[in-house]
Amino acid sequence: MKETNVKTLLMTIVFVLVIGPSFPVFAESADSEESVIESIDIGELKQGLDTVWVLIGAFLVFFMQAGFGMVEAGFIRAKNACNILTKNFLDFCMASLGFFLIGYGLMFGDGNTFIGLKGWCLLGLEPIKSGLPLYAFWLFQAAFCGAAATIVAGGMAERMKFHAYLIYSFLISALVYPIVGHWVWGEGWLYNMGFADFAGSTVVHTVGGFAALVGTCMLKPREGKYGLDGKPNVLTGHNIPLASLGVFILWFGWFGFNAGSTLGVTGGASIGRVAINTNLAAAMGGIAAMITVWKRFGKPDLSMAMNGALAGLVGITAPCAYVDPWAAVVIGIISGYLVVRGVELLDRLLIDDPVGAFPVHGICGVWGTLSVGIFGRQALGLANNGLVYSGNPMQLGIQLVGSVCAVVFVLVSMGIVFKLIDLTVGLRVSREEELRGLDIGEHGMEAYGGFQIFSTS
Amino acid sequence: MKLITAYIQPHKLHDVKKALYKNEVYKISVTNALGCGEQKGYHESYRGVQFEVNLLKKVRLEIAVNENFVEKTINAIIEGAKTGQIGDGKIFVVDLDKCIRIRTGERGGKAIG
Numbered sequence: 285m286k287e288t289n290v291k292t293l294l295m296t297i298v299f300v301l302v303i304g305p306s307f308p309v310f311a312e313s314a315d316s317e318e319s320v321i322e323s324i325d326i327g328e329l330k331q332g333l334d335t336v337w338v339l340i341g342a343f344l345v346f347f348m349q350a351g352f353g354m355v356e357a358g359f360i361r362a363k364n365a366c367n368i369l370t371k372n373f374l375d376f377c378m379a380s381l382g383f384f385l386i387g388y389g390l391m392f393g394d395g396n397t398f399i400g401l402k403g404w405c406l407l408g409l410e411p412i413k414s415g416l417p418l419y420a421f422w423l424f425q426a427a428f429c430g431a432a433a434t435i436v437a438g439g440m441a442e443r444m445k446f447h448a449y450l451i452y453s454f455l456i457s458a459l460v461y462p463i464v465g466h467w468v469w470g471e472g473w474l475y476n477m478g479f480a481d482f483a484g485s486t487v488v489h490t491v492g493g494f495a496a497l498v499g500t501c502m503l504k505p506r507e508g509k510y511g512l513d514g515k516p517n518v519l520t521g522h523n524i525p526l527a528s529l530g531v532f533i534l535w536f537g538w539f540g541f542n543a544g545s546t547l548g549v550t551g552g553a554s555i556g557r558v559a560i561n562t563n564l565a566a567a568m569g570g571i572a573a574m575i576t577v578w579k580r581f582g583k584p585d586l587s588m589a590m591n592g593a594l595a596g597l598v599g600i601t602a603p604c605a606y607v608d609p610w611a612a613v614v615i616g617i618i619s620g621y622l623v624v625r626g627v628e629l630l631d632r633l634l635i636d637d638p639v640g641a642f643p644v645h646g647i648c649g650v651w652g653t654l655s656v657g658i659f660g661r662q663a664l665g666l667a668n669n670g671l672v673y674s675g676n677p678m679q680l681g682i683q684l685v686g687s688v689c690a691v692v693f694v695l696v697s698m699g700i701v702f703k704l705i706d707l708t709v710g711l712r713v714s715r716e717e718e719l720r721g722l723d724i725g726e727h728g729m730e731a732y733g734g735f736q737i738f739s740t741s
Numbered sequence: 742m743k744l745i746t747a748y749i750q751p752h753k754l755h756d757v758k759k760a761l762y763k764n765e766v767y768k769i770s771v772t773n774a775l776g777c778g779e780q781k782g783y784h785e786s787y788r789g790v791q792f793e794v795n796l797l798k799k800v801r802l803e804i805a806v807n808e809n810f811v812e813k814t815i816n817a818i819i820e821g822a823k824t825g826q827i828g829d830g831k832i833f834v835v836d837l838d839k840c841i842r843i844r845t846g847e848r849g850g851k852a853i854g
Contacts, residue, residue, distance in 0.1 A: 508755055716824070719752035728786050736773050736798050 334548035335420045337555070341544015342420070344537045345427035349376050349434060351533030355594075356438040357731075358527025359587065359639040361519060363721025364442045365731035371437045371446065375453035379430040382458030387429060388422055391462035397473040400466050414547050424544060425465075428488055431541070432461045435492030438639035440499040442506050442519075443718050446726045448705045456495060460697050464491050464690050478667030478679070479686035480660065482558075483545035485602030485652030486690045493646025494694040496637065502702050503711055505636030507718050516631045519638070522737075524586060531590040535566050538597045542604045557664075558604045562597065565604075565616030569596020572620025580624070588624055594644045595623035599652040603659060606666045611659035618655075619648045650687050657683035742837040742853060743811050747802045748776060749822040749830040754800050757821030764817040766810060768853075774801040780828035799830065805837055807850045 353372035357365045379387075386404055392413065393400030403409045406422060413421045433453045440449075465487050467474040481487055510516055521527060543558045573592020578584045599619035600612055607615070626643025630636075637643070657680030660670040668679040705711055712718075717725035724730065749757060754771065761769060775796040784791050806814050815832055823829055842852040 716752075719755070720750075721752070728784075733787065736775070 330548075331415060331417075334550075335416055337549050338416055338424050338544055338547055339420050341540035342424040342427050344540020345424070345431060345544065346376075346537075348427075348431055348534050348537030348541065351530045351535075351537055352431070352434045352438070354530025354533060355527050355590075356441060356530075356639050358523040358525070358530060359438070359521035360441050361721070362522040362732055362737045363723055363730075365522065365723065366729060367446065367722035367726050368437060368441050369731070370727060371444075371449050371453075372434055374450060375433045375437060375457075376430040378450060378453040379433045379457035380426055382454045382456075383426045383429045383462070384422075385458060387458045387462040388425065389462075390459070391425070391465040392470045395466075397471070397476060398466070399463055399472075400470050416547060421547075424547075428484060428541075429457045429461050429465075432484075432488045432492040432495075433457045435489070435641050435645050436496045436499055439496030439637045439641035440503055441638045442722065443503055443712050444499070445710055445713050446722070448709055448711050451705055451709070452499075452701060455701050456491075456698070460495070460694065460701070461487070461491055463697075464693060467690070468686070474686045474689070477685070478682050480606060480656050480666055480679075480683070481602045481653060481686070482605045482656075483542045483601045485598060485649045486687055489598045489601060489645040489649030490653065490687065490690050491649075491694050493642050493644070493649050494691055495698040496641040497635070497646055498695055498698045499702055499711075500637050500642070501635055502699075502706065503636075505634060506638070507715060509636045510634050514634060521587060527587065528590060531593060534594060535597065538562055538566070538601075542601060546605065554605060557609075560609055561600055561604045561607060561612035564609055564612040565596040565600030565619065566593045567596070568613050568616030569593050569599065569620035569623070572596075572617040573624050574620075576621050576624040580628075588627070591623050591627070591640045591644055592620035595619040595648040598645055598648040599655065601649075602652040603656040606656055606660035606664045606670075608659075608661070611655075611672075615652065615655045615659065619651060622647050622651055650691070653687045654680065654683050657681070742840060742850065743806055743808070744835050744837045745802075745804045745806060745811070745814055745818075745832060746835070747804075747818050747822070747830060747832040748774060748799045749802065749818070750824075750828060751798050751800045753822045753824070753829075757802065757818055760817040760821035761804075761814065764813045766804060766806070766814050766817060768804065770803040772801045772803075774799045778828070778831070797828070805840055805853050807853055 349372065353369050356368045356372060360368060384405060388406060389403035390400050393402035393409070395401035406418065409418055411418050433456050436452070436456070437449070466472045468479060468481050468487050469475070506519060508517055509519060539559055539562060542562045543555045546554045546558060549555060570589050570593035573595065574584050574589035576592075577588040596616035596619045599615045603611070603615060623640065623643045626647045627637075627640050630642065635642075656666070656670065657677070658671045660666040660679060661673060662669045666679060667682070668674065668676065671677055671680050702711060713722060713725060721730075758769070761767075776799050777795055777797055780797060781795065783797070784793055786792070802818070804814055811834065815834070818832055839848065840852045841848050
């Protein structure tokens with residue numbers, strides 16, 4: 285009884301203090317408020333909302349850079365942690381520059397169906413692009429470009445020269461990434477063919493993953509990775525908690541990566557679908573990779589389970605807007621399985637990819653692209669229904685052509701880029717420097733200053 | 742019986758282990774050590790400021806061997822650790838009085854091998 289009295293009293297006070305005074309004001313301002321609402325242009329309001337949404341996406345994708353940095357640093361040895369973080373930091377800087385100077389023009393400028401030829405330094409372009417202010421659109425795309433560039437750092441970790449990396453990161457973000465991007469998102473020939481890659485399984489991940497594969501093949505394995513008999517040795521990552529944090533940051537950022545790629549809010553149905561699909565695929569990728577590694581090697585290896593979640597995310601990136609949640613579950617499971625087998629395959633081929641950049645981004649990038657042709661639905665904006673709905677392999681064929689062309693282009697162009705760097709400044713550090721660690725050799729400072737790292741490998 | 746103690750560059754540990762293994766020396770203890778010798782130290786820089794690091798990181802190996810393994814072990818350590826530059830390290834060899842395997846109570850050469 286007493287409590288009710290107190291409640292009533294409190295509510296009365298709140299009412300009098302907060303709402304009471306506004307009544308006379310409300311009565312007076314009713315006319316002026318109506319005119320404010322009338323003067324708001326719905327188109328402008330929509331564009332404002334869309335801009336905020338896409339910029340939130342851009343900021344989240346930017347934050348993925350931190351995720352990549354933590355994953356890569358955690359999965360390698362302490363003596364190279366400072367080096368990989370410097371590469372990770374600088375490649376976003378280089379990508380911002382390269383994508384501003386020529387990258388954007390090649391990707392989205394008017395030109396032919398192979399490359400864009402307008403908009404160097406963003407000059408001479410329309411102020412509105414895809415219903416968004418040009419600068420907001422650029423920032424979103426630049427963050428994607430940085431993601432493609434930074435994938436490679438992990439694959440080539442612990443042995444690549446720092447200035448070679450700087451040159452590489454400028455070239456991939458100014459030339460290689462934008463050209464593939466133009467084919468798919470800049471109304472290029474793949475787009476005209478009906479090829480669909482919603483948020484970048486091909487444009488970002490296949491490009492980054494296969495560039496990492498070329499690079500790591502050309503660098504040769506790290507010292508001590510494979511014995512004379514070809515048996516792989518374990519060069520354990522030095523900080524699993526750091527890698528784990530990185531995976532969560534990436535997962536978090538991926539909501540911006542995929543859901544932001546709608547380039548607008550438009551009622552919310554589309555971003556809701558993309559967000560749930562993204563989450564389900566990541567979760568299923570984690571579960572599938574954990575089960576696969578558990579069955580094959582007897583223990584639920586955390587580093588592999590985390591790679592599985594990333595694989596699920598890469599897999600769902602292309603189809604996230606075109607499929608139903610049940611398909612996202614299937615796509616995630618297959619991604620998680622593929623990544624474990626991919627890591628094993630690389631070890632059998634004596635290709636040393638310290639963080640699994642190729643299995644995660646390359647293999648699952650291709651799988652994600654193909655899955656659009658299997659599970660995609662015409663009702664959700666695809667050119668044709670996928671294989672499971674129509675029994676017609678048309679869309680799958682288109683996806684396959686697009687994926688293969690992107691892979692071939694990346695293999696050739698990045699092969700040339702890395703070869704040129706190798707012939708001029710050199711790709712790999714000396715054996716002495718590699719043994720001692722790139723932190724001291726390249727930067728003269730350590731990631732864990734004052735600690736003595738005791739390494740048994 | 743001899744006790745061989747060697748101080749080597751940490752990053753050469755892997756090579757030394759390989760060389761020892763090749764020469765059938767499988768038993769080894771390894772500890773972290775700090776020290777300075779001819780190398781005197783080096784400069785690191787942190788945020789633009791140079792500073793001298795004069796106690797360098799080294800790795801200490803301890804290997805107890807029977808007489809017929811002494812030269813083999815020494816040569817293997819040199820093979821693995823030598824770069825020809827100052828800082829490669831040193832090897833000390835001292836007589837070993839006794840050696841007892843805790844598990845079995847074996848003594849002397851048997852306990853070492």
